[in-house]
Amino acid sequence: MHTATLPSLSTNVSFLGASNMPRASTAPTRQFDSRTLFGDAQEVRIEHFGQEYRLRQTRNGKLILTK
Template sequence: MDNKQHAAPVAPAAPAQETAPPPSYDSRQLLGRDGVAIITHQGQRYQLRQTKAGKLILTK
C-alpha cells in the first residue's frame, strides 16, 4: 500500500494590484527662494528647511 501523503493543491496567487506612484515634488518648488516651507500634518505644523550644506531638515 502507498502511504505517501499528498499536499493539497495551492491556489495561484492573486495578481498584484498596480498602484500609482506617490506624488513627486522638486524641493525648489516647495522651499522657494528662502529655503523654507511649512507643512501641516494632522493639525500640526512642521518646518522643512534646507541647510547650507544642501540637506533637508524637518522640525516640529
C-alpha cells in the same frame, strides 16, 4: 515668509505612520522638486493632521524636518 502652492492631495492617499488612515496600495507616489517647494525661501511650513512641521534647507543642501 514665502508660500508655495502645491496641487491638492486626493483623499485616497496613505501616510507613513498614520495608522488611523486606510492604506491605499494603489496610490501613486508623489514627487516634487525641492525648488518647487522652497522657491527662494530657506524654510517651508507643512501642516499635517493639525500639527505644524518646518522643513529647512541647510547651507550644505541637506533638509531638516522638525515638529
